[in-house]
Amino acid sequence: MAINLKTVDDKELLYGTKICQGCGAGMAARMALKVLGEKTVLCTPACCFAATTTVFPQSSIFVNNAISAFPGLAATASGMTHAMKALGWDDDYTMLAIAGDGGTIDIGLQGLSGAAERNDDLIYICYDNEAYMNTGVQRSGSTPFDAWTTTTPTGPCSKGEKNKFRKSLFEIMSAHRIPYVATASVAYPQDYMAKVAKAKEIKGCRVIHVSAPCPTGWGYDTAKTVELAKMAVESGLWYLAENEGGEMKLTYKPKELKDPADYLKMQKRFKHLTEEDIQEIREIRDAEWERLKKVLSFE
Amino acid sequence: MNKPKVNKDLKLPTNFDELMIGGGNGVGVLATVNSGFRTFHPVFDYNKCVRCMFCWIYCPEGCIDKTTVDPESGKIMLEVDMDYCKGCGVCANECPTKCISMVKDGDDDE
Amino acid sequence: MSRKAFLSANEAAAHGVRLAKPEIVSAYPITPQTTLVEKIADFIADGESDIDYIMVESEHSAMAAAFGASLMGARTFTASSSQGLLYMAEMLHYASGTRVPIVMVDANRATAAPWNIYGDQRDTMSQRDAGWIMLFAESGQEALDMILQAYKIAEDPEIMTPVMVNLDGFTLTHTYDVVEIPDQEEVDAFLPPYKTDYKLDPEHPLTMAATTGPDFHTENRAQQQLAMEAAKAKIQEVSDEFAKMFGRDYHGLVEEYRCDDAEVALVATGSSAGTTRIIVDELREEGKKVGMIKIRSFRPFPKEYFHSVIDKFKAVGVIDRSISFGAEGTIFQEVKGAMYGSDAKLGNYIVGLGGRDVSRALIKEMFDKLFNMVNGGEEEEVQFLGLRW
Incomplete structure (x- = not known):
């Protein structure tokens, strides 16, 4: 389903939040709610998103919503979607869970695996800002190699995050054989929103992993969120893909991968990198891209 | 402008009966504005604007309004809700025609 | 007409759950709670109950799913024990703090280490301050009857606090006795379906379990204490009403x-x-x-x-x-x-x-x-x- 920005609903279902300026998570949630509409029930863990939307007496969410615990989000959403059916809610309501990368691929993974195994009828969106941002930029299982965070500080004995590969939520969820899994980026709203729209029409457990840069945690000018998110995709450090019923494919292929150096140099979390370090990242990117070609069957 | 407004009549609970149990609340309750976040604000050059709506969709605050139409030209006149714009500058950065400039609050003629 | 059966307290409690007709049960097995949730699964398999039993992958998720279902206004049940209760501890606080009337059974059991599957009360007592109403049953009959009373207490608009029904591991959970199983009609008269305005609702959307800061958090907690104090009279009242309808008087608190x-x-x-x-x-x-x-x-x-x-x-x-x-x-x-x-x-x-x-x-x-x-x-x-x- 092609997304025409001119006709996308003007009505805001997320407004007046206290997110940081230029917040990618805010973009990701707003774009999703634009597609899903008012017939959405939203649940989030006690993450950035919850902390910036629903601090009493403020409630910046305009649909039914609740907060749950970090490891409990997916199961809470499961309980909610089961209850919606048991209590006879209209069929066109969407149960939406939104959590960050930490809340999803680290502390929330077990619960999400359970929800996926049961194929509970919900959409789960992971906004990935590549660290635990709400608690103050600590590393997560999605923090990229060499990135500075407050728990992977740089110094004579450290170059930042040590793991060369981030957990692949796309592949983890694909292995659960749920009906729909996708990756997306806030810099490609038509691609992302089309995926949300597609997910909305499917029953069962649907998971979308969306790249959402964080100016506060990454250290860049707040105006550059979309620019950076785009550079990540163009340089092959992130990818736009989907898995619909087992059919995996790339949904956007950069004509030619750009040099990651420009992307890295725009962010304070990578400012310590030498040319040698950047070369290592290029090599990791190249190997990962070759691997993705096999996983997603593209040339 | 078709954007939610700050709830000026918001009454805080004054006793236990008025306080919803369990941290409950209504939805879409805007207690305060966000203009205090802002140093710069976007200004549109409507002659250069091509109504591509990228600023509108990228705005993390959703505070760009697309419902106002110029009666003469029939064109959408994008407006910014200054109660909720934080001045992040994403709109100006992404505008393909560079029709949005970020102006320091108080420095323009308005 | 009620009927008599030779049941363990776990099975008796399962009958209590069946008769209370929750929409959602979510549970994860742990000794000595297992025979309770197995019995619920039997009821569903035999067509004696249309409970939606969510097979979760952990106790944390068991309570989280019950919490989620309860937010929507569903009547919910879960059961656990020992390590399981400890694992769901975080969600116990979410449930009580959000004031959702979940009813659960804890089959009281020792906590590791040293690892031990048998009965004592260290599991439940470690959750003393989780904000739940905590009731203890003496027999299988009381277990069944207490489940019915628990829902009536928990769901009262003045109380809106989850209830944990405690059964001594093995000594009660696995010990058989003659239990009188009330009729569905009798139970329906005592315990009508759960109705509340405090829920996520298509017509009246709500924000639930929101964040409250230093400006309101103390008032949230004082409200919980007020509800707990009010629960004293409610527990007595429900016990008296139960005695009048079913002829078994448990004398309240x-x-x-x-x-x-x-x-x-x-x-x-x-x-x-x-x-x-x-x-x-x-x-x-x-x-x-x-x-x-x-x-x-x-x-x-x-x-x-x-x-x-x-x-x-x-x-x-x-x-x-x-x-x-x-x-x-x-x-x-x-x-x-x-x-x-x-x-x-x-x-x-x-x-x-x-x-x-x-x-x-x-x-x-x-x-x-x-x-x-x-x-x-x-x-x-x-x-x-x-x-x-």
């Missing part, structure tokens, strides 16, 4: 057994109350003026009752199947606090840990110790009884 002219009383919970009842009868035969105080409701704590008996007994002993290390038995602390100002001798007996039998001999020994103090003897206030050496 506390049951006094042969206490009218008693000089010495022993405070018991759960299955220990059953044994103590027998010993009280035996000692009464011998002419000893003894009685039992059975605590049904540990949270809210029947402080007013204990305060009212500060001049009634010469000695009061408390049976504890848990201890707060470095302090005292958990129930004893509360009884002692509530009896502040009493001249009665107080004794605390730590027994029945990790499944060790709270035997008739032990109960007798407790009464002996209490009488010893009444007669001027000295006793340590807190004692482990029945130690191997």
Whole structure:
């Protein structure tokens, strides 16, 4: 389903939040709610998103919503979607869970695996800002190699995050054989929103992993969120893909991968990198891209 | 402008009966504005604007309004809700025609 | 017409759940809770119940799913024990703090390490401050009846607090007795379907479990305390109503057994109350003026009752199947606090840990110790009884 920005609903279902300026998570949630509409029930863990939307007496969410615990989000959403059916809610309501990368691929993974195994009828969106941002930029299982965070500080004995590969939520969820899994980026709203729209029409457990840069945690000018998110995709450090019923494919292929150096140099979390370090990242990117070609069957 | 407004009549609970149990609340309750976040604000050059709506969709605050139409030209006149714009500058950065400039609050003629 | 059946307390509780007709059950198996949730699965498989049983992958998710379903206004149930209760501890607080009326059974069991699957109350007592109403049943019959009462208490608009029904692991959960199973019509008359405005609703959307800062959080907590205090009268009221409809009177928060002219009383919970009842009868035969105080409701704590008996007994002993290390038995602390100002001798007996039998001999020994103090003897206030050496 092609997304025409001119006709996308003007009505805001997320407004007046206290997110940081230029917040990618805010973009990701707003774009999703634009597609899903008012017939959405939203649940989030006690993450950035919850902390910036629903601090009493403020409630910046305009649909039914609740907060749950970090490891409990997916199961809470499961309980909610089961209850919606048991209590006879209209069929066109969407149960939406939104959590960050930490809340999803680290502390929330077990619960999400359970929800996926049961194929509970919900959409789960992971906004990935590549660290635990709400608690103050600590590393997560999605923090990229060499990135500075407050728990992977740089110094004579450290170059930042040590793991060369981030957990692949796309592949983890694909292995659960749920009906729909996708990756997306806030810099490609038509691609992302089309995926949300597609997910909305499917029953069962649907998971979308969306790249959402964080100016506060990454250290860049707040105006550059979309620019950076785009550079990540163009340089092959992130990818736009989907898995619909087992059919995996790339949904956007950069004509030619750009040099990651420009992307890295725009962010304070990578400012310590030498040319040698950047070369290592290029090599990791190249190997990962070759691997993705096999996983997603593209040339 | 078709954007939610700050709830000026918001009454805080004054006793236990008025306080919803369990941290409950209504939805879409805007207690305060966000203009205090802002140093710069976007200004549109409507002659250069091509109504591509990228600023509108990228705005993390959703505070760009697309419902106002110029009666003469029939064109959408994008407006910014200054109660909720934080001045992040994403709109100006992404505008393909560079029709949005970020102006320091108080420095323009308005 | 009600019917009689030979059931374990777990099975009896499962019948209670079936009769209460929750829309959602979410549970993860753990000994000695398993036969309860298996029985619920049987009811569903046999077409005797249309509960939607969510097979979760952990206890944390069991409580999270019950929490989520409860947010939508569904009647929900879960059950756990020991490590499982500890694992869901975070969600216990979410449920009570959000004021959703989940009912759960905890099959009371020791907590590791050392690993032990048998009964004591260290699991539930470690969750004393989780904000749940905590009830203890003495028998399979009371387990069934308590489930029905629990929903009526939890879902009351003034209370809106989840209830944990505690069953002693194995001693109750796996012990068979004749249980009267009420008719669905009778239960429906006692416990109508759960209706509330405090839920996520298509017509009236809400924000639930929101963040509250220093400006309102204390008021949220004071509200919880008000509800807990109000629950005292509600528990009594529901118990009385149940007695009137079903003919079984559990006396609300506390049951006094042969206490009218008693000089010495022993405070018991759960299955220990059953044994103590027998010993009280035996000692009464011998002419000893003894009685039992059975605590049904540990949270809210029947402080007013204990305060009212500060001049009634010469000695009061408390049976504890848990201890707060470095302090005292958990129930004893509360009884002692509530009896502040009493001249009665107080004794605390730590027994029945990790499944060790709270035997008739032990109960007798407790009464002996209490009488010893009444007669001027000295006793340590807190004692482990029945130690191997």
